[in-house]
Amino acid sequence: MTTTKKKVGRPKKPRDNLVKAPRTFDKDEEFGLTEMQSAFVWHYTEGSCGQTEAARRAGYEFPAASANKLLNGKTYPKVVKAIRIKQDELAEKYAITPQKTGTMLWKITETAYETGQLNAAVSAIKELNQLAGLNISRSQTLNINANLDSMSKEDIKERLSKLLGADSNYSDKDM
Numbered sequence: 746m747t748t749t750k751k752k753v754g755r756p757k758k759p760r761d762n763l764v765k766a767p768r769t770f771d772k773d774e775e776f777g778l779t780e781m782q783s784a785f786v787w788h789y790t791e792g793s794c795g796q797t798e799a800a801r802r803a804g805y806e807f808p809a810a811s812a813n814k815l816l817n818g819k820t821y822p823k824v825v826k827a828i829r830i831k832q833d834e835l836a837e838k839y840a841i842t843p844q845k846t847g848t849m850l851w852k853i854t855e856t857a858y859e860t861g862q863l864n865a866a867v868s869a870i871k872e873l874n875q876l877a878g879l880n881i882s883r884s885q886t887l888n889i890n891a892n893l894d895s896m897s898k899e900d901i902k903e904r905l906s907k908l909l910g911a912d913s914n915y916s917d918k919d920m
Contacts, residue, residue, distance in 0.1 A: 766788065776827040782824050785799050788803055843876060
């Protein structure tokens with residue numbers, strides 16, 4: 746008689762893949778990689794997973810050990826080189842630059858204005874102005890370690906003048 750073991754805990758929620766993986770991988774003649782190595786490089790760089798999961802998805806029998814061998818640089822230096830080049834390409838493709846940010850904010854502004862979403866258009870213009878350096882927001886926080894209960898008004902005025910670096914004349918209304 747076979748007994749089935751009841752699973753303990755909450756069932757795992759299915760997760761959507763962030764990127765559609767190619768169905769098959771070809772040998773990479775440029776770097777001299779096999780199909781499985783090409784799959785590992787793709788999953789590791791674009792598949793949004795760690796090294797062991799990338800090796801598992803690429804079809805390696807022992808994914809943790811295989812991932813370590815593929816990434817150590819001594820056993821498979823071509824794989825490491827391919828990964829570095831792919832990472833550099835992705836970094837350049839998705840790099841955040843002031844030009845890209847400005848272009849994107851301008852498109853958001855135009856689209857929001859055309860669709861009647863004026864608050865979004867104004868917010869995007871504010872961000873553009875800040876990016877261009879037209880808006881400068883300054884704030885200052887002062888930490889004053891003083892017991893105000895034991896200080897007279899004159900002592901407080903003198904202390905504030907020292908902290909703010911100005912000879913300010915405070916009226917009784919300010920105190």
